[in-house]
Amino acid sequence: MTYPITGAGAVASIGGDLDEVFRSLCEGRSGLAPLRAFDRAQFNAQQLFEIDDRPAEGLDEPGRATRFLLEAVRQAAADAGLPEDLAGIPVLVGTGLRELRSLELWWRDGVPFGADELHFENALRSRFGAVDTHTFAGACSASLYALALAWDLLEQGEAETVIVAGCDVVTESMFGQADRVQFDPPSSVRPFDTGRQGTILGEGAAAVVLGRVPAEGRRPRGWLRSVAVNCDAHHQTAPDAAGVRAAVRQAQDRAAVTPEEIDLVLLHATGTPLNDRTEATVTAEVFAEARPALTGVKSLTGHTSGSAGLLSLIVALRSLETGIVPPIAGLTDPLSEGAGLNLVSGGPLTGPLRTAQVNSFGFGGVNAVAIVAGAA
Amino acid sequence: MNPVAMTGLSVALPGVDRPRGLLEPVAPDPAPVDPAVLIGKKGLRYKDRATRIGLHLAFAALTDAGLLDDGRLRAPGDRIGVVVSSNLGNADTVCRAVETIAKETTSGLSPMDTPNASSNIIASETAIRFGLRGPNLTVCNGAGSGLDAVRxxxxxxxxxxxxxxxxxxxxxxxxxxxxxxxxxxxxxxAALVLSRSGETGPVRPAKALLAAGTRTAPSGTAPRRPAGTTPGTALRLTDEPDHVPPGEPSLDLAGWGELSGALGVVQCVAAAAWFAAGGAGTAHAVAGGAGVTLLAPGHAS
Structure with missing residues (x-):
C-alpha cells in the first residue's frame, strides 16, 4: 500500500514556507539567536531557534503554536488544491507541548486562557471549519505518530483525505528543565559530531495532505510508503537501541523496501551525546550493506519538538523532488559509531534519489519511522 | 467489520473502585484514590499524581483482561500499545516550573521533574512499568478526548x-x-483494554464490543433513536442532556467533579458495567462532539 502526499507546508525559524526552509538548509542559514522573549537573567543558556514573529521585542504573547499550525495547514491545503473549507477532512495534529506556553503565561502573568485552548480544536474549526480534529501529544515523535494514524484511517477506508500536522513553540518549563541539567549549555547544535554537547530547542510547524488516490491532473509531492510506531518501554529519557532498531526494521518491512533501496535517511540527530550514538549505531547496523546519504536539519532549525518528524519528512520530499540533499551543518568530525556512514557535510549533495527514510524519536522511547518515495 | 472487544476494565474515582460502582449514587465524603494500595509505593516517588493514578488504572485493566498475572505480562509486549487521554495531566508541573524560574532562576528546578514536563509522561511510564512496546501516545483533545482515545x-x-x-x-x-x-x-x-475479536490465549471474554466512532462539531444535533429499535433499550452516556432522546435510560456520570479527558473512558467502562448488570443492547457515549457506540457482548451487529 502507498498513499500520495498531495500537499505540504512548513514554518520554522529559518523560513516562512517550504521553499524558504529548504533554501536555508542548503545554504547553511541558521535560526539560532539570543532569547527573544524569556527573561535572560533566569537561564544559563541564552539561545534558541525561535520564530521571530512577536510584535514587541522581549514580550511574549499566547497562541503562537496555534498560529504556526494554522499557517502550515493553510499552506498544505492550498498546495493540494483543497478548498479553504476543510469540513469533512480529519486534521491530526502531533505536538510535544500543545499550547502549554500559553498556560504558563496564564498562570504566571494572568493572560486570559481556558482549558479548551490547550488543544487546537477551536482554532481549526473557526479558521477552516474542520470538526474532526485531533491533538496528539506523543513527545518529540508526535507528528509522525499522527501520520501513522492517518495511514490507518486511509487503509481502513475511514477517510479519503487526511491532513496531518505538527507544531511546537518553546515553553519556559521545558527549556528551563533542560537548562537545569545542562551546566555548560551548548553554543550550537552539532548532530553526529564528536564535539556535540547537547540539543537546543526550536520552533516550527509542518503539515501534509494525504489522500487515498492522487488528485486528478495534479502531480503529488511524493508517496508515503509506510509509517512504523513503537515504544522502547525502557527509560524515561534515554533511548534504547533495540526499540529504535525494531521501529526502523518495521518501517522497511511495511514498505517492502530493503536497506539497499533507500537512498536517503533524514536522521533524528538531535546533537545530544547518547541519542546520536544510539541512532548512529543502529543506522550503521541496519545499513551495513548499503550507503544511503544521511542528513539532519536540527543544527539549523533546532529541535522543534513534536513538529520535528514531519518537518524532516517534508525536507525529504523536497530532496527527492530536486535531487539535492542539504548537509548536516556544523559536522566536521563524525562520531566514531558513524565511521563509514555517508554523512552529508560541507555542502549539498546532488544526485538521483528515489526513496527516503525519516527517523523521529522522543522522550520515553517513543519511536516513529516513515518511508517516503518521490513522485517520479 | 469485525468489532473490537473490550476485554478489561478498571475504575479509580473517589469512592469507586469497580465498574459497577459507576451505576450507583456517589457516596458522601468518599476517600481519595490511593494508587500505592494496589501497585505499591515502589517506583512512584517522583511521579506526578496523574501518572500514579494512570499506572494504577493500567495495572487493574490489564489484570482484568488477563494480560497481566501477578504483575507479569502474559502476551508479547510488542503487540500491546498504550493510549492515554488527559488534558490536565502535567499542567501543574508546567505551571510550578515557570513560577520557580521567575523566583529562583532554573537552579530552583528539580531535575526529577524533567520527564514530567512532557505531555506523554503517563503513557511512556505505563509502557516502561509493564513492558508494553507497541504504539504509545497521548490524546489531549478536550471534552471528547476520552472517546477519541477509544476510537x-x-x-x-x-x-x-x-x-x-x-x-x-x-x-x-x-x-x-x-x-x-x-x-x-x-x-x-478509568481504563479499558481493547483486543482483537476472537483473540485466543490469556485474554478474558469480551465485556462489550466497540462499534462505530464518530466526530461532529461539539453540541451538534442530538442523535435520534435509530428507526426500528425498541425504546428504552439503548443507554445514553452523556453530560449533555440534549443528546438523550425522551424515554431512553441515561447516565451523566457527573458526581466526581470535572472528568475532562477521563470522561469518555469512564463512559465506556460504565456501559460495560451496564451490560454486565443485565442492560441489553446498545450504549451510545457522547462527549464534546465525539461519539462511540458500544454493543453488549454476543450482540448480533
Whole structure:
C-alpha cells in the first residue's frame, strides 16, 4: 500500500514556507539567536531557534503554536488544491507541548486562557471549519505518530483525505528543565559530531495532505510508503537501541523496501551525546550493506519538538523532488559509531534519489519511522 | 467489520473502585484514590499524581483482561500499545516550573521533574512499568478526548498494529487544574483494554464490543433513536442532556467533579458495567462532539 502526499507546508525559524526552509538548509542559514522573549537573567543558556514573529521585542504573547499550525495547514491545503473549507477532512495534529506556553503565561502573568485552548480544536474549526480534529501529544515523535494514524484511517477506508500536522513553540518549563541539567549549555547544535554537547530547542510547524488516490491532473509531492510506531518501554529519557532498531526494521518491512533501496535517511540527530550514538549505531547496523546519504536539519532549525518528524519528512520530499540533499551543518568530525556512514557535510549533495527514510524519536522511547518515495 | 472487544476494565474515582460502582449514587465524603494500595509505593516517588493514578488504572485493566498475572505480562509486549487521554495531566508541573524560574532562576528546578514536563509522561511510564512496546501516545483533545482515545485505540487494533491496546483516561485535582477548569477535578479516571475479536490465549471474554466512532462539531444535533429499535433499550452516556432522546435510560456520570479527558473512558467502562448488570443492547457515549457506540457482548451487529 502507498498513499500520495498531495500537499505540504512548513514554518520554522529559518523560513516562512517550504521553499524558504529548504533554501536555508542548503545554504547553511541558521535560526539560532539570543532569547527573544524569556527573561535572560533566569537561564544559563541564552539561545534558541525561535520564530521571530512577536510584535514587541522581549514580550511574549499566547497562541503562537496555534498560529504556526494554522499557517502550515493553510499552506498544505492550498498546495493540494483543497478548498479553504476543510469540513469533512480529519486534521491530526502531533505536538510535544500543545499550547502549554500559553498556560504558563496564564498562570504566571494572568493572560486570559481556558482549558479548551490547550488543544487546537477551536482554532481549526473557526479558521477552516474542520470538526474532526485531533491533538496528539506523543513527545518529540508526535507528528509522525499522527501520520501513522492517518495511514490507518486511509487503509481502513475511514477517510479519503487526511491532513496531518505538527507544531511546537518553546515553553519556559521545558527549556528551563533542560537548562537545569545542562551546566555548560551548548553554543550550537552539532548532530553526529564528536564535539556535540547537547540539543537546543526550536520552533516550527509542518503539515501534509494525504489522500487515498492522487488528485486528478495534479502531480503529488511524493508517496508515503509506510509509517512504523513503537515504544522502547525502557527509560524515561534515554533511548534504547533495540526499540529504535525494531521501529526502523518495521518501517522497511511495511514498505517492502530493503536497506539497499533507500537512498536517503533524514536522521533524528538531535546533537545530544547518547541519542546520536544510539541512532548512529543502529543506522550503521541496519545499513551495513548499503550507503544511503544521511542528513539532519536540527543544527539549523533546532529541535522543534513534536513538529520535528514531519518537518524532516517534508525536507525529504523536497530532496527527492530536486535531487539535492542539504548537509548536516556544523559536522566536521563524525562520531566514531558513524565511521563509514555517508554523512552529508560541507555542502549539498546532488544526485538521483528515489526513496527516503525519516527517523523521529522522543522522550520515553517513543519511536516513529516513515518511508517516503518521490513522485517520479 | 469485525468489532473490537473490550476485554478489561478498571475504575479509580473517589469512592469507586469497580465498574459497577459507576451505576450507583456517589457516596458522601468518599476517600481519595490511593494508587500505592494496589501497585505499591515502589517506583512512584517522583511521579506526578496523574501518572500514579494512570499506572494504577493500567495495572487493574490489564489484570482484568488477563494480560497481566501477578504483575507479569502474559502476551508479547510488542503487540500491546498504550493510549492515554488527559488534558490536565502535567499542567501543574508546567505551571510550578515557570513560577520557580521567575523566583529562583532554573537552579530552583528539580531535575526529577524533567520527564514530567512532557505531555506523554503517563503513557511512556505505563509502557516502561509493564513492558508494553507497541504504539504509545497521548490524546489531549478536550471534552471528547476520552472517546477519541477509544476510537484511535480501536483503529490501531483493527489495522493490525497491535493485538491489544490499553486506554487510560485520567485527570488530577490540584490548585492549577482547579483554577483552569473553574472547579474541582475528578482526581481519578478509568481504563479499558481493547483486543482483537476472537483473540485466543490469556485474554478474558469480551465485556462489550466497540462499534462505530464518530466526530461532529461539539453540541451538534442530538442523535435520534435509530428507526426500528425498541425504546428504552439503548443507554445514553452523556453530560449533555440534549443528546438523550425522551424515554431512553441515561447516565451523566457527573458526581466526581470535572472528568475532562477521563470522561469518555469512564463512559465506556460504565456501559460495560451496564451490560454486565443485565442492560441489553446498545450504549451510545457522547462527549464534546465525539461519539462511540458500544454493543453488549454476543450482540448480533
Amino acid at each position: 484511535w485505540a480501536g483503529l490501531m487494533v483493527r489495522s493490525g498494529r497491535v493485538d491489544h491496546m490499553v486506554v487510560v483516561g485520567v485527570e488530577p485535582d490540584n490548585p492549577v487544574t482547579r483554577r483552569l477548569v473553574g472547579g474541582p477535578v475528578a482526581d481519578g479516571g
